[in-house]
Amino acid sequence: MPTLRGLLYALRTLLQRTSSDRDTADEIAFHVERETERLVEQGVPGGDARRRALARFGGTTRWREEAAEARPGHVLESVWRDAMLAARALIGRPAFTLPALVTLALGIGANTAVLSVVRATVLDPLPFRQPERLAAIWNTISVAELDYLQQNARSFEDVAAFSPGWGYSMVGVGEPMQVDVARTSANFFRTLGVAPVAGRAFLDSESAPGQSAVVVLSHELWVERFAADPGAVGQVVTMNDSPHRIVGVAPAGFEAFQPAVQGWIPLEIDPASPFYRGAVALGFGRLRSGVSLAQAQQELSAFIPRLRILLDAPRDYGTGFAVKPLHDAIVRESRQSLLVLFGAACFIVLIAGANYGNLLLLRVGSRRREVAVRTALGASRSRIARQFLIESLVLSLAGGALGVVVGAAGVRALRALLPQDLPRLGSVSVDAGLIAACAALAVLIGLICGVAPALLATRGAQHDALREAGGIARGGSGGGSGARLRGAMVVVEFASALVLLVGAGLMLQTAWRMQRVDPGFDAEGVLTFRLQPTSSRLNAEPARVAYFDQLIARIAALPGVQAVGSSQHLPLAGANWGTSLAIEEQPAAPGATPPRVIWRTINGDYLDAMGIPLRRGRAFGAQDAADAPPAVIINETMARRFWPDRDPVGKRIRLGAPTAPWSTIVGVVGDVRFNALNTPAELEVYRPLAQVWQGSAYFAVRASPGGDPLRAMPAIRRIVREHDGTVPISAVRPMEAIVSQSLGQTTMVMGLLLAFAAVGIALGAVGIYGVISYDVAQRTREIGIRSALGAASGAIQWLVLRRAGVLALLGVGIGAAAAAVAARALESLVFGVEVRDPATYGALALLLLLVALVAAFIPARRAVRVDPVLALRSD
């Protein structure tokens, strides 16, 4: 009857909880006293009367509780009391509490850390206006296509493009510096729905030829170079030797498509430009409201034939082009690794939960007497069950709180550990959501793991436990279903541990194999850096070639330097240029798609500096000057493909448009794994810098054997400065760093899986140790009798180890099956090993069995040492 009066009464008793407790005690005292008096009046002797009065009253605990339960607010109040009680009990038992806390903190922490990364980088919607209307159109779009779509596509409010990786030198504000610029369509910021914090975004007119000398600065560059001065907007800075006006500043943390972009400059749409048809950018757009992806796809597909004619493109033009949610296109690459990690973290939670449940179950066993006594004193079953549940919750919440700490540390570690080019890594953080996830996970674990012990603790508690407490022998292994449950938990732990172990094993082999792949070059002792000369003095092509030649000659003359060269792109560094190929003596069928080759210009002793072996013919030399007949060097893959049993040296090929001149092959070099260590070489062509001019170049400096190329760096800086003070040096990295960075994703997945697997094995070992120890303790009497009857110590050990073996085998069997399913997620990440490699599974299963036996061996030894006399007397 929830009346107002009842409510007020509830409130009052809650507020006066302690005083009403005292009242109740006084009331009993009075009652018992009065009853005693009556009995004395009836002639019962004093001491007896009091005892009988108490007896007539019944268990005081029970009625006190019942009286309390009748009181409103009682549930809250007694839950709180139980929680405090539980906390006290837990603090008093560190041997139980600490392992439980550590287990939970690790499990919950690992899971929430990975979850927060997955959420920020994969799950969260893009931080743009109405992100669901943003669609990726084309991975690589040319300015010509952008131009056409902007004018014709009706499904889109805006079609935009983003072209990453334009290095610009910036002079005029402090030291000359290299700035990472992205060139974008003028409508870029509008399409995303992002407004600059200062100044303005680009005007549509700024994509017109000659109008694009404007730049929007990143917030970080604005703070760093301009001290966040609003007056920076409107200033003119020299970028790549031409004046650019700063028109705006992007919001702090703004990141689209590429992390750490420092400035945005409009892409020129100039049909007269030789670059008009070059695929330079990623195309995306904002759908008109109400237009579906399928409708947009349909409209754009209809453009393909016209575009093909317009661009004079090959027959297979436009295949594989699809309008997709932009979100998918952006997270695509990292998605798989992160989901694998998240799956692994879930297994860790499973293991931690099973371990925790096991600890609780063991504790039930050791508390049987306590439960029996409390039951006898009148505590109700539900009361005791509730207390067990509350204890589990208190512990799991404490573990969750620690998990937040672990999770926060994990997030920091992950941010440092994950490949830095992971999109949106910067937005990963510890926040209320993470804490809520920790708490929810903690409550879930506390409830699930607490229910079974609570039920077990109270089922048949009175009889069994009292008998036990009274010293009546009990056969068997102590609480049949408790033992089964504990066994099941161990099986879960071992199964999960094997899944993690298999994942780690597969990634370990992948990393190992990738590191042992011959990349085709020798990274050891090679230093690389980037130069971008842009001053007007070096504008003329001959001057620039001379500039590079002089630099190379002077650096090569430095002590400790063995070879120096430059290249337009470096292997495994992510950039590449492709073009179409024609072979003079092997004319293609009309209309056929010409083969595609990768090409780059090189200068100096680049091949020697990188350790790329020359197989036939010669390297480039002074004879390949600007006015000499065009020369090229090809790689072995290309030689094998087109001249399988002939010498390609002396043959002529043409790169790009039919108007381009024929070039003579002067040499063949070894294959280089240019895109990734796990990807075989493509058809590749090297061209001399003197004949095919490129503005910027990566330098490769090889130290003399045993030397450290970094020691030459100060001298190199001095030489560069002496030649032209306006040329910035950027991206100074040992070649080995580039190689290991290219392995970033693999190393990261492997490292984390290894860490998870190690935690999994440790928890599994602790779990099986705990269960077997408990078994041995429970069966002390049985073991004592057996050895008194003459059982050999070997037989007793076997008895103990057998149970461990059965549990571990079951776990490993289930784990192997689960791993075979789960490993499919790794398919795109592994290299050189099958995801169902039987050797890996077998070896790791054996390893896990061994761990189980070692963990069980310690209690088994203890069992052998059981003294029959003591065992029979115990209890």
Add this chain to the structure above:
Amino acid sequence: MADRSTILPGTLEMLVLRTLSLQPMHGWGIMERIEQVSRGVFSLNQGSLYPALERALRAGWVKAEWRVTENGRRARYYAITRAGLARLDSEQREWERSSRAINLILRKA
């Protein structure tokens, strides 16, 4: 004590209210009174009296206060409220109605 019966389930509340309708009384007094008036037929399960009183307090049928007994000791006295009287009245009528029915069945069936 074979001649004693426990109180029928659900009727303790009515008996307590009825006892309190005569005068305010402490817990032990209520118990003694019920035992006396029933001429020792009902032995009150003493442990269940106080929870019943607590429920009645919550429902607002009785109120309680600490007073000094005639022997100079502190005891908690319960007194019936207006709501308690109404409740007693309805319970009593319900009881009479059903006991009449039961009697009829017992006599005629």
